[in-house]
Structures are given as C-alpha cells and as structure tokens.
Amino acid sequence: MTDFPLSVIRAHFAAALPHSDDEIAHKAETLAKDFARLIQNQGPEVALNEAAILAGFDIEDKEEAAKLVSRLPVAKWWRRQLQVMSIRHCELEMLRAGNVGLRISPYISELSLRRMMRRRKRAQKAIEAATISSGGGQEIDLAQVIASSVSNPTIKRGEFFTRVKGVQAVAAEQNMLGFAIAITAPSKYHRMTVSRGFAVENDKWNGASPKETAQYLGGIFQKMRNYLSKKYLPALFGFRATEPHHDGTPHWHMIIFIAPEHVKKTLAIIRREAMREDRNEEGAKKRRVDIKPIDPKRGDAVAYAAAYISKNIDGKKSDGAAIEGGDWEAQTGAEEGAVRAVVWASMWGIRQFQLFGAEKIGQYRELRRFHRQKKAVEALIDHADTDGPARAILAGHAAPLALAACDARKAGRADVFAKLTGIREEAAQLIAVGKVNQAAFLAADVGDYAAFIRAVRQDKLEPVNLVRANCYGEEVKDLIGLKNTRTGAQVLTREVKEVVDPATGEFKQVRDSWSVNWGAKREALASDFALGLASGARSLGPVAITIPKLENEPVREITKCQVQAIESWMKQQAFLFKKELQQIKPHQWEHGPKWSESQDAKNRDKSGKPGIKNGLLKEKNRFEINRRLNHG
Structure with a gap:
C-alpha cells in the first residue's frame, strides 16, 4: 500500500505525534470507527477524499483506491500505518533540527535509534517465547526458523x-x-x-x-x-x-x-x-x-x-x-x-x-527446498540393497525403486522394504523437479547461481499459485510450486490440502500454512512516547505495574495512580520540548561540533545537573520520576 507522504501530513495529525504504543492503538480504533461510519453514511468516495486530505493517500489510481476503501475501517491496518508515520515523523523532526550527521549522530538520530532498538529487543523477546505449528501437528521454535532463514x-x-x-x-x-x-x-x-x-x-x-x-x-x-x-x-x-x-x-x-x-x-x-x-x-x-x-x-x-x-x-x-x-x-x-x-x-x-x-531469487530458493529430499536419498548410496535404486532416483528414474521394493517384499526383507518405502515421497518430488528443470535444480542444490541463470534462461520457469481471498476480501496468490513454460511439467514445493469452503460447502485446495503461537506470558514493556526521551509505564491490569529500569536503577513496582500521574507529566514535558526543539540549533546538542566543556559548564544549574541545551533531557526526566515516586 501507499506510504504516508510526510510532506502532506495534516497539522492535526502532526500535533499528536509522536504517539506512544497505547496512544497509537487508541487512535487506530478511533479512526477505524470514524471511517466505518463515514463509508456507511456518506459512501466510499467521501471517505477516500477525507483520507486523501487527512493523510495524503493517492486515490487517483482506481485499483489502489479500491484497496484503500477495504482497509480504512480496520483498526489493525491503521495501527501499522500510524506506527510507521510516528517514527518517520519523529525522525524528520530530528533532521530538521540538525540532529543527524557526521560527529552528531550518523545515519539516524540517537533518539530514533534507541526507539528502534527497543522495538527490536521487544520483538526478539516475543520471538524467543513463540513457536510455529503446522496443520499436521509439527511444532518448531520460531527463533530457530528465523535463524535458519535469510533473516539471519x-x-x-x-x-x-x-x-x-x-x-x-x-x-x-x-x-x-x-x-x-x-x-x-x-x-x-x-x-x-x-x-x-x-x-x-x-x-x-x-x-x-x-x-x-x-x-x-x-x-x-x-x-x-x-x-x-x-x-x-x-x-x-x-x-x-x-x-x-x-x-x-x-x-x-x-x-x-x-x-x-x-x-x-x-x-x-x-x-x-x-x-x-x-x-x-x-x-x-x-x-x-x-x-x-x-x-x-x-x-x-x-x-x-x-x-x-x-x-x-x-x-x-x-x-x-x-x-x-x-x-x-x-x-x-x-x-x-x-x-x-x-x-x-x-x-x-x-x-x-x-x-x-x-533470474528471480524466489525460484532459486524454491528449488533449494528439495535439498532435504536429496540428502535423504544420497544417504542410501553405498548400501548394497538400496544403492541402485537411490542412484536411479538421482538420475530421474523411478522404476528401479518400485522393482527393488517388490523384490524386498517377496524376499521378506522388511528392513530393506521400509527404507525404500520411506523415501517414496522424496523420490517422487525429486523426479518431478527433474522433469521441470533438472539443470536448474542441481545448480540451486549446490549453490551455483551462474549455472542456475544459464539453466533458467534455456528453460523458463514460472510460479504455480493458488488463489484465495485475504482478510480484506481481495484475491491474493499463494506460491505452491514451479512450472516449466515449455513442457508444462510442474512440481509442488509446498504442501497442499483440501478443506471445505464454508461459503459454498465444496472442497477446495489451500496451502498448508504455519501458524505462530505467541507466548502467553509477556514481560511488561515500556510504551514509546514523545521523542523517546523517557519510558512510560504500561498497565497490565488492576495489579501492581512494573516500570522498566533506567540505566542502573532497580526495578520497582508502583500503583496505577502513580503511573497515570507520571504519564500525564511526561505528555506535558513532551509538548514543551517540541516547542523548545525548534529554537535549539544543531551545534547546541550533545556531541555537536561547536560545543565545548566551558559552554557545558555554563549551562549547568547550581546542582550541577546538565541543562536542556546539551540534550541530556533524560537525566532531568529520570530525576522528576524519582521525585514523584518518592512523594506519591
């Protein structure tokens, strides 16, 4: 979908940025309800025009506009959009203030870097506590799957x-x-x-x-x-x-x-x-x-x-x-x-x-999925009873496998028959992929991308897809295999199962997908709030709430009333800081090119704490939080 163009974000959106996670969730729910009522009462055209004015969506493309209509009443979609808009708007403000650059903060501002790193840490904790399961009951740690993918x-x-x-x-x-x-x-x-x-x-x-x-x-x-x-x-x-x-x-x-x-x-x-x-x-x-x-x-x-x-x-x-x-x-x-x-x-x-x-990397990765089957067949080579059928399978011939299985069954060799039967599915897949493009498969299997390019240029491949409807009612394609455009031969790289369509009552094919099982217990996570200058507490219910550590401070539990007081004070400080931010020149920030120790000393108050001009506002926020905790 179209990204939020930062140059045309309306002022009332920008005034509320950046949001904490809780504020984003609340705002997403509000926007979804508002647009649902607008579509129902005044029609989709009015809703599209309002979305274009509010957030700068491009509604000239009819196909994109149709997709947008189905997404506007969905809170989950709005939440993702607001999360992206929030962090990018915050960073754009840092750019305007001159807080990104050589000897200041290269590539990305320190505030946005800390905010993104906190998100990555939270995501990593959630991944470590999650598993994925297939329709067949197989369950694997999500962290293990990610570590073995290109995300590593x-x-x-x-x-x-x-x-x-x-x-x-x-x-x-x-x-x-x-x-x-x-x-x-x-x-x-x-x-x-x-x-x-x-x-x-x-x-x-x-x-x-x-x-x-x-x-x-x-x-x-x-x-x-x-x-x-x-x-x-x-x-x-x-x-x-x-x-x-x-x-x-x-x-x-x-x-x-x-x-x-x-x-x-x-x-x-x-x-x-x-x-x-x-x-x-x-x-x-x-x-x-x-x-x-x-x-x-x-x-x-x-x-x-x-x-x-x-x-x-x-x-x-x-x-x-x-x-x-x-x-x-x-x-x-x-x-x-x-x-x-x-x-x-x-x-x-x-x-x-x-x-x-x-050639497309997707085809290369799909062919490499057969590496497991190939290893299983290769393991039977150099065994007297299975050597011949295994070599024949790798060469693309299934007949020796069937003959050897019949002979083993007649001779009462249950151990040999079990081995040959165990690789039947792998053999079928290997022979199928060999018919689709044997040269491309062998090249992908050994990681020879040059040979893969040559093979696919000689014998073109195209994806085999299953069409289904997504949560917005739109048709999407699920990749299930590859097909040779010249011969029409195809091979399935994903498992496919038949299910009953609740709408029609007929059987249909769907790709066997894996579902993520997130951990039931989660640690209390700090909400991202204004400019990432401090961490707000997040309610987990009527019980005591845990505030995350600030540097070397011990974790302490506080009451819900104290949390609300701190959050209210933080929002006020964030609003004041946004006004002060426009008045601070780049060289006045911490690590700025024209800042010196003498100037730093001049901007310290009588207690010796850093002033606002050197950018150490977190120290001031932490001091105020401690004061409010100690005095209720």
Whole structure:
C-alpha cells in the first residue's frame, strides 16, 4: 500500500505525534470507527477524499483506491500505518533540527535509534517465547526458523555473495565489461553538508525525507531502463546497494555489466538521466555521478561489492571478522555503522540490495527446498540393497525403486522394504523437479547461481499459485510450486490440502500454512512516547505495574495512580520540548561540533545537573520520576 507522504501530513495529525504504543492503538480504533461510519453514511468516495486530505493517500489510481476503501475501517491496518508515520515523523523532526550527521549522530538520530532498538529487543523477546505449528501437528521454535532463514545476517550475506559471484561469472562468459557506478541525489535532497570535518546545515535542503530521496533515485533508474528499451539496447545487468550518507540521505552504488559494443551508448544514457535534474549546480559533475571501469588486476566485482554488502548487513567479513578500518562514512566502528545502516533502512522502508537483469531469487530458493529430499536419498548410496535404486532416483528414474521394493517384499526383507518405502515421497518430488528443470535444480542444490541463470534462461520457469481471498476480501496468490513454460511439467514445493469452503460447502485446495503461537506470558514493556526521551509505564491490569529500569536503577513496582500521574507529566514535558526543539540549533546538542566543556559548564544549574541545551533531557526526566515516586 501507499506510504504516508510526510510532506502532506495534516497539522492535526502532526500535533499528536509522536504517539506512544497505547496512544497509537487508541487512535487506530478511533479512526477505524470514524471511517466505518463515514463509508456507511456518506459512501466510499467521501471517505477516500477525507483520507486523501487527512493523510495524503493517492486515490487517483482506481485499483489502489479500491484497496484503500477495504482497509480504512480496520483498526489493525491503521495501527501499522500510524506506527510507521510516528517514527518517520519523529525522525524528520530530528533532521530538521540538525540532529543527524557526521560527529552528531550518523545515519539516524540517537533518539530514533534507541526507539528502534527497543522495538527490536521487544520483538526478539516475543520471538524467543513463540513457536510455529503446522496443520499436521509439527511444532518448531520460531527463533530457530528465523535463524535458519535469510533473516539471519550471516545467511543473508552469504546468499548475496553467491548471487553476485554468479552474475559476474555469467558476465565473464559473455565477455561483458564491468563498471562501478555511484549515483548521488542533487544537493537540495541533502539536509547536511560537511565543512572541515563537521556536519553543517545545508541551506538548499528542500525538506525531502530519505524515503522521498530513495524514490527519486528509483525513478531515475526506471527512466534509464525505459530509454534503453526504446533504443533497443540490452537491459541493465548487475546489482546495486543503497546506503546512507552521514546525514541519512541515500545514494546508490551499482555494478553494471555491459557488452563492449554497447558501452558508450549505455553509459551516456546513465550519466544523462542521473544528471538531468540540477545539472548545472556547483560540483554536480564531480559528485553526482562517478563511473569507473572495473580493473580485474586490482579486484573483481565481488571484491568491490564486498565492502558495501558487509557494511550494510552486520559489518563483518565472510569469515566473521570485523571489517578493517570501520565505517569511514559515519566515522564509527564497522559493526556500529552496520547497526545504524540496518535500522535506518528499516525505519524508512528502503530496500538495501537488488539484482537486476538476473533470474528471480524466489525460484532459486524454491528449488533449494528439495535439498532435504536429496540428502535423504544420497544417504542410501553405498548400501548394497538400496544403492541402485537411490542412484536411479538421482538420475530421474523411478522404476528401479518400485522393482527393488517388490523384490524386498517377496524376499521378506522388511528392513530393506521400509527404507525404500520411506523415501517414496522424496523420490517422487525429486523426479518431478527433474522433469521441470533438472539443470536448474542441481545448480540451486549446490549453490551455483551462474549455472542456475544459464539453466533458467534455456528453460523458463514460472510460479504455480493458488488463489484465495485475504482478510480484506481481495484475491491474493499463494506460491505452491514451479512450472516449466515449455513442457508444462510442474512440481509442488509446498504442501497442499483440501478443506471445505464454508461459503459454498465444496472442497477446495489451500496451502498448508504455519501458524505462530505467541507466548502467553509477556514481560511488561515500556510504551514509546514523545521523542523517546523517557519510558512510560504500561498497565497490565488492576495489579501492581512494573516500570522498566533506567540505566542502573532497580526495578520497582508502583500503583496505577502513580503511573497515570507520571504519564500525564511526561505528555506535558513532551509538548514543551517540541516547542523548545525548534529554537535549539544543531551545534547546541550533545556531541555537536561547536560545543565545548566551558559552554557545558555554563549551562549547568547550581546542582550541577546538565541543562536542556546539551540534550541530556533524560537525566532531568529520570530525576522528576524519582521525585514523584518518592512523594506519591
């Protein structure tokens, strides 16, 4: 669905931001009820116009507008939208105040970083306490499933390296030339600039958020591809990585492989489209587009991409060691820079890596799902009674398996018959996938992405889907297998079962899905509230409520009345701080470039506590909370 454009959020929405989790839930319920009444009384068109005015939704696209009508009365949908809007609005305010930049807080503000890290910790605790179960009764720890998927940074990094190596191998076979290209947005998209090693405000900034800048870069790339198609030139082939500048503004690093006869025209189109906007501004030719040929003597494409891949995932090399030299853009350690980059991308909804011109990664992953069946069959090789049938299965022939099973049954060899029967389903799947595209399966099984690209280009694959209705009544497709477009042969990669449709009373096929069983007991979690300056208490019922620790303070239990008093005071402080925030210049914050110890001493009160100008408001909030707790 369409994101909230931050530039058109209405004032009454912004005035209530940022919300705590409880406030977001309450506001989501209110909005859902209001729009449900509006749709019922005045019709969907009026509701769409109100949504467009209120939150800047795009209602010109009829298909998107129809989807929006079914979502407006749903509180759960509004809650997700408000959560995204809240954190992004908060960060945009931090950008306006100059609190993101070199030697201040690279990539992302400290407040948003802490807020996002708290959310990640809460999510991790929930994951550790949850399991997933299938319709067949199988139950697995959710944390174990996630650790073995591409959500694991180590697996994600390894898979992307495999794909990059495959793309490079295919390009080398076709004698294509590699080019490293860096594309940066015009200066008006940058909030800060660097002067003498410090971040300073950019007067040309047009107020664009990192999300809007990423969309601008994506638009440039689409124009490049469209123009190449019009000129009958080959499509771009390679990959790109999106990473932030020190002030959070995204830029692209691309590696593109081009046939020698098309190099001149293709590079000219890339340069022209990247420089189309504000091409005459100062420093544009030097900084906006940087194109360098890849010299195999100095390093291949994989070596060039290694730094950008690792520094934007976990800051580690393939052997697990930290990247030497750290993150030079942020001037931090490699691992700290990677954490900031990952949180930055997650917060703004920016895709970090993408391959283009290569086969879809989804097909590659689906074929790798047969690795378990292949291992089960291979385990029977070198056994006298099962060696022949196992080798025949791997070669794509099922007849020897059936014959061997019959012979074992006639001879009374129950042990051999059990082994052969046990791999019957695995054998059927392996033979089916062999008929679909044996070469692609074998390439995916051993992790040879180059061979996979060659195999799929010769024999195209397409997904096999089951159509169902989602919770909004819209038709969605569930992937259940792959199909060979030439022969029509298909193989199922997901389990399918038949259920009775309650609406029609007829049997229908559905994909056997896994359900998440969240833990019944959850720890008390602090609500995110105004600008993340402190933590509010969250009610768990009429019993005592637990306040989370602030630094080294012990956990204490307080009454519900005290909680309400503290929350009321926190909301008041948040409102006052928002007014003061606009008056504070970037260099007046903690770690600011022009702040000194003498100035810090001047802004301390008689008790020696930090004043508001150095940004340590958390100290003041904590002192006030302790005072209110001690005096009831």
